[in-house]
Amino acid sequence: MMTSPGVLIFYKPKGMTSFQSIDAIKHRFNVKKIGHAGTLDPMAEGILPVLFNDTTKLSSYIMDHDKEYSATFKLGVATDTYDNDGRVVSECDISTCDVSDSHIVSVLQSFVGLINQTPPAYSAIKINGVRSYEHARNNHEIELPARPVMVHSIALHDVTLPFVRILVACGKGCYIRSLVHDVGEKLGTHATLTELIRTRVGNMMVRDSVSEESLSRVTQLEPFLKRETDILSDRFERIIVSKETEHYFHIGNITRAVQEVLRNEHLPKVNGKPIQIVNEKSDLIALVTVNGHDMTVLRVFNR
Numbered sequence: 001m002m003t004s005p006g007v008l009i010f011y012k013p014k015g016m017t018s019f020q021s022i023d024a025i026k027h028r029f030n031v032k033k034i035g036h037a038g039t040l041d042p043m044a045e046g047i048l049p050v051l052f053n054d055t056t057k058l059s060s061y062i063m064d065h066d067k068e069y070s071a072t073f074k075l076g077v078a079t080d081t082y083d084n085d086g087r088v089v090s091e092c093d094i095s096t097c098d099v100s101d102s103h104i105v106s107v108l109q110s111f112v113g114l115i116n117q118t119p120p121a122y123s124a125i126k127i128n129g130v131r132s133y134e135h136a137r138n139n140h141e142i143e144l145p146a147r148p149v150m151v152h153s154i155a156l157h158d159v160t161l162p163f164v165r166i167l168v169a170c171g172k173g174c175y176i177r178s179l180v181h182d183v184g185e186k187l188g189t190h191a192t193l194t195e196l197i198r199t200r201v202g203n204m205m206v207r208d209s210v211s212e213e214s215l216s217r218v219t220q221l222e223p224f225l226k227r228e229t230d231i232l233s234d235r236f237e238r239i240i241v242s243k244e245t246e247h248y249f250h251i252g253n254i255t256r257a258v259q260e261v262l263r264n265e266h267l268p269k270v271n272g273k274p275i276q277i278v279n280e281k282s283d284l285i286a287l288v289t290v291n292g293h294d295m296t297v298l299r300v301f302n303r
Contacts, residue, residue: 006225008050011209037062046198054301065202068169073180075162078190082120082177097188108154116146149174203234228284237268238276258295
């Protein structure tokens with residue numbers, strides 16, 4: 001039986017790569033087309049949005065969602081990967097530094113907002129077509145440029161020295177490993193990530209996630225799948241179209257489909273932002289953008 005389009009809010013366990021996770025799901029449920037929206041490192045756990053069939057077209061849009069993490073780091077230790085999977089390159093005595101709660105909070109708050117962040121050398125960013133971590137593993141000298149990332153908030157959750165736990169809400173492209181490393185430097189010491197849990201992606205919450213154990217007890221995925229329209233609802237408005245308009249999209253008569261959508265009196269006034277085109281059953285038909293009297297079709301979904 002073919003798996004329906006949709007999103008599985010999968011709880012990736014520690015010790016598995018994101019690819020290993022979706023590959024296991026693919027083979028267990030005999031899925032034809034599968035993908036994910038946002039890699040988690042093997043040492044990390046938490047929400048991994050898994051996409052099925054046509055829903056894989058939404059990967060880049062879901063990756064753009066804001067995210068939240070629970071992160072624990074150890075002060076006084078630096079590794080080459082910025083986490084405890086790496087090789088220790090330096091250690092120092094934190095007793096000579098101000099690591100009081102108040103100072104830690106002050107330093108954390110200095111990283112809230114739009115910041116310039118240098119990704120870790122051990123990352124999946126490509127340099128001349130080669131992943132950065134491959135360069136690093138081969139001891140190649142590389143220098144990744146800093147880039148702007150948004151950190152919405154950082155809350156201090158617990159301090160049990162030398163360990164500190166924080167809660168981070170951030171935008172796309174923020175490396176928590178780099179954030180932890182930079183916090184350590186600003187505290188006058190080192191810091192290495194020891195635990196990372198992704199607790200939210202957009203409106204997908206960890207409490208709604210499905211574990212590997214839960215999947216091992218079932219033979220069908222459908223009861224666990226979320227509609228694409230619900231996953232996108234916190235970012236993109238939607239418009240319901242008639243069966244006739246839906247038909248135009250599906251047969252490739254995009255010119256007529258665009259005409260029908262533009263004359264719809266319920267068309268949201270959100271110039272330049274993606275709009276969900278859905279049918280009366282809330283199935284996603286297309287993603288479009290509208291600028292004045294012009295409409296661009298970004299994606300069409302076959303149902």
